[in-house]
Amino acid sequence: MSTAPARLSHSRVTITPALRAAVDRLDHRSRHQAAYHFGWITAGGAPTSADAGKAVRPALALLSAEAVGAPPEVALPGAVAVELVHNFSLVHDDLMDGDEQRRHRRTVWKLWGPSSAILTGDAMLALAQEVLLDTGLPTAAPAARLLARTTRHLIRGQVQDLSFEQRSHVTVEECIDMAAGKTGALLSASAAIGAVLAGAPETTVDALALYGDQIGVAFQLVDDVLGIWGDPAVTGKSVHSDLRSRKMSLPVSHALNQDGPLSDELATWLTTTDEPDEEELRRVAALIEGAGGRDWALAEAARRTALAEDALRGVELDAGARDELLALGRFVVDREV
Amino acid sequence: MSTAPARLSHSRVTITPALRAAVDRLDHRSRHQAAYHFGWITAGGAPTSADAGKAVRPALALLSAEAVGAPPEVALPGAVAVELVHNFSLVHDDLMDGDEQRRHRRTVWKLWGPSSAILTGDAMLALAQEVLLDTGLPTAAPAARLLARTTRHLIRGQVQDLSFEQRSHVTVEECIDMAAGKTGALLSASAAIGAVLAGAPETTVDALALYGDQIGVAFQLVDDVLGIWGDPAVTGKSVHSDLRSRKMSLPVSHALNQDGPLSDELATWLTTTDEPDEEELRRVAALIEGAGGRDWALAEAARRTALAEDALRGVELDAGARDELLALGRFVVDREV
Structure with missing residues (x-):
């Protein structure tokens, strides 16, 4: 069995030629911009090998075929397809969020304008x-x-993410539903698509889909904890980054939906609009932690990871591929918290 | 045989329930905005029946099944799908072009912002x-x-359309290729998809696809002529509207690619940026006409319409449906020129 990082690197190498061949079919501008976004070329068109992300979704897709006893090649078009959908959403997201940088490089819309980012994503x-x-x-x-x-x-x-920014109250269920859509849906499809392409029985496909779905939500819970309490040296984001933007993250929604003075104080703070200083951010992080937001999010992530693992253990799968799926899931969820 | 307008109206009535059922599956915001865009509700959500366009593509799709002897119901999902793709492209196009009105109503991005228009189109x-x-x-x-x-x-x-705006020279072939993509591709797919769903032989599907493709380019040629010489009372656009924006339309590209002083004068004018007055627009329209742009575009539209009709006559089709396809094609192409 390979380790999760070795498996991710192997999957990246496996799918890149097929992904490049697919991108080569696009019109010249969309091709150029997609190749840049994937880290294969510079903005000017020179070959490079920039960071193209972890390729978690293609790795899940390939393992999903292996798990049902099919050769990974069966899942290759599925692995390419989920990576294309993931990156379509990143190209459009960067534009909608006004993000100028992704993985330390300028974003497609920043380099070539909004219309190009819309068309390249569509393509x-x-x-x-x-x-x-x-x-x-x-x-x-x-x-x-x-x-x-x-x-x-x-x-x-x-x-949902967009609409939460305009609302003063969001339930925990709505917030979980949003994470299930934004993060869970495509991880779920990735973990299932190889088995679908291999013609596996529905119960097996459903178990793999449930695995990806729960891992996705668990990932988002941990990611949201890191967005508030993460060590900038580990996360690569500024300290308290999600608080600075008053993001309606999962720990915040849990804390807000508790009774008591901490919750009220947090609700009041979220309606303010001034640029908070470090001391204020530390105080708000303590409010959320005091109202149980941090502990709840980590416990919920652990509960969902266990559900994900139970789903995989409940159906007949290739033992080696199952172990690799379990290791990959833990690698995605368990980071320095 | 029904007339083309009757057929269009019949197709609209046929597909609307299925189109509405499909749109109902979208998230609440995309559903609302799509329903508004299709003219079923006001921006506030009240039922209405605003102009939703001619529904040429669904009509072609339904006729395409009838033409190969299948019941039109076979093509219904295809008719809904081509109408969704057409309107996805309109929602994104309106945003990219900054158009604030479509069919005398505010556009989706104008009402709900760019991010909403991106997501609704994607959905x-x-x-x-x-x-x-x-x-x-x-x-x-x-x-x-x-x-x-x-x-x-x-x-x-x-x-291509976007890139032509930034270029001083475009060949007629490039301009035709752009029209084949922007207008021909989806009309081609519409005219073929019913036959594909009905399981018709490849030669029949190819003939129907060629028909839609040529009708699409012919339509664009005539539309471009109307954009320069059309009667505002008939076109609903301002006189010389395409000249005002210095659009690289098909008659302009033909005129530009001729030798002689008229072509040179036109090329020089296209590099200017001042707001032209009526007299200047009349002079430029005369330049394009003098260089043969108008006659060429109309002759080319007629040639392509004949090619389209030959394609339909070259394969075995239901006679009634073929006649309706021919009538629909002529209705789409032949307007007041």
Whole structure:
């Protein structure tokens, strides 16, 4: 069994030629901008090998086929397709959020303008479906159907995220539902698509999908804890970064929905608009922790990770691939908290 | 045989319940904004029946099944899917072009902001694939594949359109290629998708696709002529509207690519940036006409319409449906020129 980082690196190497071949089919501008976004070329077009992300989704897709006893090649179009959908959403997200940098490089919209980012994202989304359907496999249609439905859920999560910014009250359930859409949906599809392409039975596919879904929400819970209490040296983000933007993250929504003075004080602070200083941020982080937001989020992440692992253990799977899926899930969720 | 306007109205009535059922599956915001865009509700959510466009694409899709002897219901998911892709592109286009009005109503981005327009468009594109693949028909996969490839070509056309605005010279071939992408690709897919869903032979599908493709380019040629010489009372646009924005339309590209003083004078004018007055616009329209731009565009539209009709006559089709397709094509292309 390989370690999770070795598996991620192996998956990246496995899918890159197929991903590049797919991107080569785009019009010249979308191709250039997608190749830049994936870290293969500089903005000017010179070859490079910039950080293109961890490729968790393609790794899940390839393992998903292996888990049902199929060769990983069966899942290759699925691995390429989920990576295209993930990156379509990043290109559009960066534009919508006004983010000028991703992985220490300028974003597509920042370099080439909003219209280019819209069209390049659109092209990547359409291409994802094309890659699956071009295989001509009898299982391509259910795989493409899964991906289309997943894209709808992903967008629903983004819409919720956008609407929460304009609301003063959000329930924990709504916040979890948003995480399930934004993060869980595509991880779920990634963990299932290889098995779908391999023609695995529905119960097996459902178990793999549940695994990805729960790992996705667990990841988001931990990510939100790190966004408030994470060590900048480990996270690469500024300290208290999510508090600075008053983000309606999962620990915040839990704390807000408790009774008591800490919750009230937090609610009042969220309506303020001044730029908070370090002392104020430390005070608010302590409020959230005092109202149980941190402990709840970590316990909920652990509970969901256990649910994810139970799902995998409840169906018959290739033992080696199952162990690698479990290790990959833990690697994604368990970071320095 | 019904007339083209009657057929369009009939198709609109046929597909609306299925289109509404599909849109109902979107998240609450995308659903609201799509329903507004389709003219079913006001911005505030009250029921209405605003102009939702001619629905040429769904009409072609339904006729495409009838033409190969299948009941039009077979094509219904295809008709809904092409209408969703068309309107995804309109929602994104309005944002990219900064257009504040469509069919005398405010555009989605103007009412709800750029992020909403991006997400609502994305959701409509994903939904188009889902509608096709949810049928579970064995022909859904080839139909979805056709739609994904078509979306790539549509985006390629939009990318070309965007890049032409930044270039001083564009060949007629490039301009035709852009029209084939922006307008021809989806009309081609619309005219073929019903036959694909009905499982028709490849030669029949190809003939229908060629028909839609040529009708699309012919439409664009005539539309470009109307954008310069059209009667505002008929077109609903201001006189010389395409000249005012110095659009690289098909008649302009033809005129520019001729030898002689008229072409040189036109090229010089295109580099100017002042707001032209009526007299100047009349002079430039005369330049383009003098260099043969108008006659060429109308002759080329007629040539392509004839090619389209030859394609339909070259394969075995239901005679009534073929006549309706021919009438619909002529209705789309032949307007007051």
